[in-house]
Amino acid sequence: MTTESPITAGMDTTGNEQEQPPSVYELLREDIVSGALEPNARLKVADLSKFYGTSTNPVREALQQLRGEGFVVMEANRGARVRPIDEDFVRDIIEIEVLLEPALTRWFVGVATHVDIEALEAMQERIEELDFADARQHARLDTAFHQLIYDRHYNRHAAELWWKHREILRAISRRYPTSLSRRQAVLSEHRQLIEAIRNQDAEEAAAIVARHVQGSGHHIIEQMGMANRDGARRRAS
Amino acid sequence: MTTESPITAGMDTTGNEQEQPPSVYELLREDIVSGALEPNARLKVADLSKFYGTSTNPVREALQQLRGEGFVVMEANRGARVRPIDEDFVRDIIEIEVLLEPALTRWFVGVATHVDIEALEAMQERIEELDFADARQHARLDTAFHQLIYDRHYNRHAAELWWKHREILRAISRRYPTSLSRRQAVLSEHRQLIEAIRNQDAEEAAAIVARHVQGSGHHIIEQMGMANRDGARRRAS
DNA sequence: ATTTCAAAAATAATGTACAATTTGGGTTGC
DNA sequence: GCAACCCAAATTGTACATTATTTTTGAAAT
Numbered sequence: 001m002t003t004e005s006p007i008t009a010g011m012d013t014t015g016n017e018q019e020q021p022p023s024v025y026e027l028l029r030e031d032i033v034s035g036a037l038e039p040n041a042r043l044k045v046a047d048l049s050k051f052y053g054t055s056t057n058p059v060r061e062a063l064q065q066l067r068g069e070g071f072v073v074m075e076a077n078r079g080a081r082v083r084p085i086d087e088d089f090v091r092d093i094i095e096i097e098v099l100l101e102p103a104l105t106r107w108f109v110g111v112a113t114h115v116d117i118e119a120l121e122a123m124q125e126r127i128e129e130l131d132f133a134d135a136r137q138h139a140r141l142d143t144a145f146h147q148l149i150y151d152r153h154y155n156r157h158a159a160e161l162w163w164k165h166r167e168i169l170r171a172i173s174r175r176y177p178t179s180l181s182r183r184q185a186v187l188s189e190h191r192q193l194i195e196a197i198r199n200q201d202a203e204e205a206a207a208i209v210a211r212h213v214q215g216s217g218h219h220i221i222e223q224m225g226m227a228n229r230d231g232a233r234r235r236a237s
Numbered sequence: 238m239t240t241e242s243p244i245t246a247g248m249d250t251t252g253n254e255q256e257q258p259p260s261v262y263e264l265l266r267e268d269i270v271s272g273a274l275e276p277n278a279r280l281k282v283a284d285l286s287k288f289y290g291t292s293t294n295p296v297r298e299a300l301q302q303l304r305g306e307g308f309v310v311m312e313a314n315r316g317a318r319v320r321p322i323d324e325d326f327v328r329d330i331i332e333i334e335v336l337l338e339p340a341l342t343r344w345f346v347g348v349a350t351h352v353d354i355e356a357l358e359a360m361q362e363r364i365e366e367l368d369f370a371d372a373r374q375h376a377r378l379d380t381a382f383h384q385l386i387y388d389r390h391y392n393r394h395a396a397e398l399w400w401k402h403r404e405i406l407r408a409i410s411r412r413y414p415t416s417l418s419r420r421q422a423v424l425s426e427h428r429q430l431i432e433a434i435r436n437q438d439a440e441e442a443a444a445i446v447a448r449h450v451q452g453s454g455h456h457i458i459e460q461m462g463m464a465n466r467d468g469a470r471r472r473a474s
Numbered sequence: 475a476t477t478t479c480a481a482a483a484a485t486a487a488t489g490t491a492c493a494a495t496t497t498g499g500g501t502t503g504c
Numbered sequence: 505g506c507a508a509c510c511c512a513a514a515t516t517g518t519a520c521a522t523t524a525t526t527t528t529t530g531a532a533a534t
Contacts, residue, residue: 020313045514046515054489055490055491056490056491057297057490060515060516061298062301064301065304066305067305068301068304068305068307069306070305076516080515091392092393092394092395099336099337100336103332154325160307281485281486281487291517291518292519293517293518294518297487314487314525315486
């Protein structure tokens with residue numbers, strides 16, 4: 001299932017057609033967003049190039065791209081640092097998505113075909129079958145589910161923004177488990193969403209998506225908070 | 238009036254404290270967004286480094302940053318191109334701003350102080366005094382007006398997104414004149430907005446801002462369309 | 475004579491190495 | 505104690521090598 005969607009194609013930063021080795025950019029980005037590199041950590045090109053086994057230029061260019069994307073902050077002549085990906089950052093992203101995704105969904109309701117709805121149902125089937133057994137696989141399916149809705153939107157800029165935010169959130173939540181109540185809510189909200197689309201109820205669909213995004217954000221932030229407190233407790237002992 | 242706001246400080250990509258010469262990044266970005274470089278134009282590092290009088294690395298790094306920001310698209314081993322800044326792109330941005338800015342404004346109404354309102358009024362005074370005589374200066378004042386509202390928002394990500402969009406739109410509209418009816422609307426809407434904030438009417442303020450953004454977008458797109466048609470007519474003769 | 479295909483040359487991107495500034499810290503001399 | 509200075513570390517800029525892609529060219533086949 002090679003999802004060669006307009007978004008992923010547009011966002012594909014390397015031209016990964018035949019499984020090229022991941023670029024420095026991809027490695028570095030993953031290490032930042034997954035938390036392997038501490039918030040505010042200094043990013044010295046010499047260290048990084050040694051670590052990733054390349055020369056300095058690929059690292060320098062990766063840093064610049066990540067700066068453009070906002071994952072890295074730089075001061076002139078004083079180098080780069082990891083932008084902290086903290087609870088505030090997640091909250092900020094979620095707030096934007098709460099505005100964006102309902103709007104995208106509302107439009108989708110107007111153009112959705114019978115085929116689309118069947119595709120959504122098929123994906124939801126697979127998600128429920130899997131039942132969160134494989135986190136990685138679940139994330140993939142869940143992303144595909146929402147992507148189907150946003151992917152075709154005429155507003156490419158909005159769709160790309162969604163995709164970028166999605167990737168950040170996905171990388172963060174990979175660190176934490178999904179609570180049972182959240183699992184329940186995800187499945188239920190997906191079903192409700194499909195139903196609203198089928199009924200051509202754009203407002204209802206938008207409202208469900210808003211709840212869905214909000215809930216997902218709350219869950220992530222809660223998990224982050226718990227992890228922080230655990231970490232503090234462990235450090236204190 | 239050195240507007241050293243959190244946003245501009247955060248967005249300041251070079252650490253421009255004492256009027257350093259503009260970086261390759263800034264020059265290139267301006268040339269893209271102002272239309273000096275054609276949409277989809279190829280961006281060869283050798284050409285650009287010759288043009289800007291530097292070696293290749295600064296150009297390469299600038300391109301990567303611009304790629305991260307979405308102004309440039311790249312294919313592996315096939316170089317960079319200017320992302321077309323066309324009517325669709327403006328429409329996409331405006332649609333996002335129509336969602337974003339009202340939300341930011343709604344929050345501002347809740348925290349605005351008497352001092353804030355006076356500051357807004359003072360700026361509006363100066364805008365009306367100037368009466369669009371100096372386009373550059375008007376843009377500066379208008380930006381400052383809206384910046385006062387968005388700048389302090391706790392959602393840094395949203396504020397930065399607004400700022401980025403604002404810069405793009407500013408650069409585009411610099412190419413075109415402002416119609417008389419649009420001038421009227423701008424002044425009137427600003428006054429209405431101040432009034433709504435004073436009355437603590439968040440919903441009304443949000444609605445006005447939505448209109449304001451929408452109107453600004455319509456105006457730019459109209460101007461772009463006219464320019465295109467004029468260009469086509471001129472080429473046909 | 476025209477088309478087709480392949481190989482080679484040119485063009486341009488990507489990676490490596492190194493030189494030159496800038497910054498921050500520490501030490502010495504007053 | 506403090507200021508000037510120097511040194512180490514890191515960023516930024518330049519030059520060059522390598523690799524990938526595109527274009528050209530020339531010979532064979534239709």
